[in-house]
Each structure stands twice: as structure tokens, then as C-alpha cells.
Amino acid sequence: MTDFGMIAGKVVVITGGARGIGLASATALQALGAKIAIGDIDEATVKESGAARDFDVYGRLDVTDHQSFESFLDEVERQLGPIDVLINNAGIMPTGRVVDEPDQITRRILDINVYGVILGSKLAIGRMLPRGRGHVINIASLAGETHIPGLATYNASKHAVLGFTDTLREEYRGTGLRFSSVLPTLTKTELGSGVTAPKLMRPAEPEEIADAIAKLIVEPRSKVRVTAVAGIISQVVGLLPQSVGDAIGRALGAQSAFLDDVDSDARKAYENRVRE
Template identity: 80%
Template sequence: MNGHTAVNGKVVVITGGARGIGLATATALAALGARIAIGDVDETTVKETGTAHDFEVYGHLDVTDAASFEQFLDEVERTIGPIDVLINNAGIMPTGKLVDEPDQVTRRILDINVYGVILGTKLGVARMLPRGSGHIINIASLAGETHLPGLATYNASKHAVLGFTDTLGEEYRGTGVRFSSVLPTLTNTELLSGVQSKGVMRAAEPEDIAAAVIGLIAKPRAKVRVTKLAGFISQAVGLLPQSAGDALGRALGSGQAFLGDVDAEERKKYERRARGERAD
């Protein structure tokens, strides 16, 4: 089944859909005939984006709030029908050493990146199981298979998403509901503001992730890594003794990419938004 045939007419919900990977995915799916609903905690931006792209449903969605999530999904099903695909994309990536990370930032990362994914999945599956069909796609990260200094809590959150999603694939085997993880490498969105991407691996583009999602809808499988080269290196490093894998990571530039090499001034706007602080 090709991407257009698989996607055409499907009702797709995307969290964190106002910008970045979420928006690129929504745009690509809409071009193939999907009926799109995007939710985002940034109410102003999601309304501007939804209006500009003429998506069927768009509005405020706080993935850490069960009532907000339930109400959004209710609106989608009232407006455009039963949800076929739920893409849990919302996530944040504050950087820095663990001892410098305020407790409220640690909790915010876990609330959005882990609890938000678990909550969205739970609510989505509850709607899909009675119909015997549906697809949950969780946007994880290659950081969920590796470890990057300066991203300890973020790494932990993505390891959690992978373990969670893989487990559900077995827990609900045979029900008609499918579960997939997408593992992007560093991607050119606001999350990379001020981060110097070095080494042999190019950063992915949001459109690369969107293409991977389309491929998963057309042919569901447990996970897909983006880019292929980054995914291959991640898997290869995982087979090495940890000391050797760490040495290879340093050689590829991971040791300082999210610490000393970060342009703090360039990254300041994203960090404040990710940390839930008011902008200047």
C-alpha cells in the first residue's frame, strides 16, 4: 500500500503540531488526503498555524492535563470522526548538566515527554480498542538508544517512550491497534537552536520525520530510525562495550554538543519556552 492510499481519508491527531516536526508531519499528511487535527499548548501559534494550513481541527492542548487531552480528542471525533492515528509528538529538550537543572525543569521534561505520551496513548487506545483498529505513533529519539552529555533527563524520557511503546505492542497484540516509535536523530527545529551539529552525521529535516511517519502508516512496524545512517550508527554503538561506544560518541562530537559547544544566546529563546518561563 502506498502512502497516498494508506493516508487518504484517515483522521490523524498530532500533539505539538503548531511547529517543527509536528507541523511538517501534519502538512505532509494533509497533502495526501488525511483529515488533520493539531493540538498545542501554544494557543496563539496553533490557531495561526491551523488557519494558515486549513486543518480541520486545531486548538489548545496541554498533554500533561487529562481533561484537556480528553476534551481535544472529543472535539476531533465530534468534528471529523473516529481517530485512526494518534501521533504523540509534543516534547521539550532543555540542555545543561544535571546538577544545574532546576527540579521544576526536570519535572516538566518528564511531564511532557513521558506522562504526556503515556496519557495520550491511554486515551487513544481506549477509543481504538472497541473498533479493533487504530495506530499510535510516538515520536521518540535516537537519544532513547544512546546517551548524550547535557541531555540526561531528556535521554531518560526518550528511553522511557521506547520501552513503553514496545511493551504496548506486545500487550495489545492481536487487537487491531498498532504501536510504533519514530527515532529521529538531531533535527533542524527550534530544539536545535544554538547547538552546533558536528561530525559525520547530518541533522535530519522535519520533512524526513514526516516521511517516516507516512511510511509507518502505510506499513506499520515497531520502530523506524531517521536518518538511516544515524540509525545504523546508533544500533552499531549499542553492540559495543559501553566504553568503546562512549569513545565513538565523543569522536562524533557528542561529548560537548549539548554542553560547551552550545551558543547560549542563540538558544535562550527556546530554552525559556521549553522551561515554561515567560519570554523577555
């Protein structure tokens, strides 16, 4: 049985913490006794979320800007002490065919989903190495183990997160630092609005991802997939011959889930926000 008591008193920083998986994780870890700091590019919403839940530190954080990230971590450590866990959660998922994707959106996806994770990890490692302890948890996606039409650049970004995190795990083996990836399936957050999950792969609740993160902090592993069923399907399909795996993906509806089957009206608010 998982001993969540180990989380009490830990200083946990979560990027993209104003809503969705980030906010659910912050709420769950706070309930387990962690000291919580959330940062988000959406200053108004992160302050609203942070104040409503009485988090220890909350404020604007641009994960693509070195000074913003470093200043935020400095402030966290000034108020709460050394950072025990950094959860690189900030990410965006615009949908559509890549030929229609404006260059600035391609750049924005890569800046937030890849560079933001790399920058945060570097800054955390620099602080954790001298102490010989610390845990970096990077939120990837099951999209990082497969290929989903309508998410070409997003898929690429999550493949990058997985490769980066696995490399850090080996690069810093024996130092006392831990590195983990979390691979959610489509989750019931604004990021997944207007999208119907492929067959057999029900959408996850953000609280399920939060629970997986809490378990990772207590019992570190290299990867955790949520949901378990979606994770198994992803792994099995990845082992099959390409033509068979692609055929299964089409049969499950992955070919159209993020293209023709998207409810554009339901997704409009999210798409407008992340494309600003």
C-alpha cells in the same frame, strides 16, 4: 513502492503540532488526503498554524492534563469521526548539566515527554480497542537508544518512551491496534537551535521525519530511525563494549555537542520558552 493513497480520509491527531516536526507531519499528511487535527500548549501559535494551512481541527492542548487531552480528542471525533492515528509528538529538550537543572524543569520534561505520551496513548487505546483498529505513533529520539551529556533527563524520557511503546505493542498484539516509535536524530527545528550535530550525523529536516511517519502509517513497523546513517551509527555503537562505544561518541563530538559547543544566543529563545 509505498501506497500513500491509503492515508486519504484517515483522521490523524498530532500533539505539539504548532511547529517543528508536528507541523511538518501535519502538512505532509494533509497533502496526502488525511483529516488533520493539531493541538499544542501554545494556543496562539497553534491557531495561527492551523488557520494558515486550513487544518480541520486545531486548538490548545495540554498533554499533561487529562481533561484537556480528553476534551480535545472528543472534539476531534465530534467533528471528524473516529481517530485513526494519534501521533504523540509534544516534547521539550532543555540542555545543560543535570546538577544545574532546576527541579521544576526536570518535572516538566518528564510530564510532557513521558506522562503526556502515556496519557495520550491510554486515551487513544480506550477509543480504538472497541473498533479493533488504530495506530499510535510515539515520537521518541535516537537519544532514547544512547546517552548524551547535556541531555540526561531528556535521554531518560526518550528511553521511557521506547520501552513504553514496545510494551504496548506486545500488550495489544492481536487487537488490530498498531504501536510505533519514531527515532529522529537532531532535527532542524527550534528544539535543535544552537546545537551542532555530532560528526557524521547531519541534522535531519523535519520533512524527513514527516515522510517517515507517512510511511509508518501505510506500512506499520515497531521503530523507524531518521536519518538512516544516524540510526545505523546508534545501533552499532550500542552493540559495542561500553568503553569503545563511549570513545566513539566522544570522537564524534557527542560529549560536548549539547554542553560546551551550544550557541547560547541562538538557543536562548527556545530555552526561555520551554522553561516558562
